[in-house]
Amino acid sequence: MPLLGWLAVAGALASAAVGLIWARRRLLLVSVVGRSMEPTLRAGDRVLARRVPLARVRAGDVVVVRAPAAMTAGRPGLPGEGPGLLIKRAHAVPGDPVPVQRVPLLRRQGEAVVPADRLVVLGDNPPFSYDSRECGYIPGGDVLGVVVRPRRIAR
Numbered sequence: 001m002p003l004l005g006w007l008a009v010a011g012a013l014a015s016a017a018v019g020l021i022w023a024r025r026r027l028l029l030v031s032v033v034g035r036s037m038e039p040t041l042r043a044g045d046r047v048l049a050r051r052v053p054l055a056r057v058r059a060g061d062v063v064v065v066r067a068p069a070a071m072t073a074g075r076p077g078l079p080g081e082g083p084g085l086l087i088k089r090a091h092a093v094p095g096d097p098v099p100v101q102r103v104p105l106l107r108r109q110g111e112a113v114v115p116a117d118r119l120v121v122l123g124d125n126p127p128f129s130y131d132s133r134e135c136g137y138i139p140g141g142d143v144l145g146v147v148v149r150p151r152r153i154a155r
Helices: 004-024 103-109
Strands: 029-032 048-050 060-065 085-092 118-122 143-151
Touching: 004 143, 048 060, 060 118
Parallel strands: none
Antiparallel strands: 029 048, 048 143, 060 085, 060 143, 085 118
């Protein structure tokens, strides 16, 4: 192959590598393992999430967050969620009123509004969901992304 051909191949590979790095920094692909988000998401579904900071999350968004440390201690994977991740609906974001009716645990905190670096998350299927009702606020640094596209697996 002539030198020009090799340069073209090298350029294409470099572009593909840059594109892959860009995608991995901006996107996250997560498989749903449990029942906590039924009927919105079911086990086996895959979701594409756009990596965003807490400031870009809105109440009602489906989010991917790191599971609280107390939940993952000594476990290789979480029942129903996958290793170290939770997929939940953002129920209240910074500045929203604290939803003490839905999440009585937060009554102990004494705040009237959700603090600046915190998030309240709930599963769509409460009997099968580990969420803010058990663990309280999710730290803003544990927000990994907002789901932009679920992919339903044919059953």
